[in-house]
Amino acid sequence: xxxxxxxxxxxxxxxxxxxxxxxxxxxxxxxxELSFVERNKLYNFSxxxxxxxxxxxxxxxxxxxxxxxxxxVLWFQLCDGMLFNHDPPRCVECLDCGGPSRCGMExxxxxxxxxxxxxxxxxxxxxSSTNVSVIDExxxxxxxxxxMSSSGKGRNxxxxxxxxxxxxxxxxxxxxxxxxxxxxxTVLRHPSGCATIISFHEKGFGWFCTLMTM
Numbered sequence: 001x002x003x004x005x006x007x008x009x010x011x012x013x014x015x016x017x018x019x020x021x022x023x024x025x026x027x028x029x030x031x032x033e034l035s036f037v038e039r040n041k042l043y044n045f046s047x048x049x050x051x052x053x054x055x056x057x058x059x060x061x062x063x064x065x066x067x068x069x070x071x072x073v074l075w076f077q078l079c080d081g082m083l084f085n086h087d088p089p090r091c092v093e094c095l096d097c098g099g100p101s102r103c104g105m106e107x108x109x110x111x112x113x114x115x116x117x118x119x120x121x122x123x124x125x126x127x128s129s130t131n132v133s134v135i136d137e138x139x140x141x142x143x144x145x146x147x148m149s150s151s152g153k154g155r156n157x158x159x160x161x162x163x164x165x166x167x168x169x170x171x172x173x174x175x176x177x178x179x180x181x182x183x184x185x186t187v188l189r190h191p192s193g194c195a196t197i198i199s200f201h202e203k204g205f206g207w208f209c210t211l212m213t214m
Contacts, residue, residue, distance in 0.1 A: 032079035034132040042198040043140050048079040051191055058192035067176045074176050076109035081127050091121030108148050109159040123150045124157035143193035157182035163193035
């Protein structure tokens, strides 16, 4: 798209855009969305937006993601609360995530450990606590990290999900890592982790805008 000899209003909008580029202003716009300007490029991540093969974006169509490692089980959903039509958590108490009858239905991340044959569960994330950041500021193409947290009963817990840009399809999550007393991390490769990029170039008396999807 070429902007040349357009009305003054459009030129003023263009100047404002260029000032934004120079100031490198970063902003988070809504749940599971991230937009920021770096040099002459506008990067936009919209994790819950539909894609050709993924109508719910990064959200699991099952209503949850599940990772099993040793004696621990991690359930989580991205950008929304979990929904269980099958294989629900069977936890002792589960007081801050739906209770025994609706366990997992009132939080976005839950981890369970086996204790004497029973699953003892801890809520580690709520939708309202979700925030998104880039994995590598020097390489925005790599993807984003979605972090959610939960506080209560004298402990602060969290889950960080690295969403690696992979335009070929979905891989994982296959493992999880415990980073602290109650902090966990996992990795998901997904096309939703790829940014839509708008690149601006000056040429002569006009400005060119190029749209790219990585």
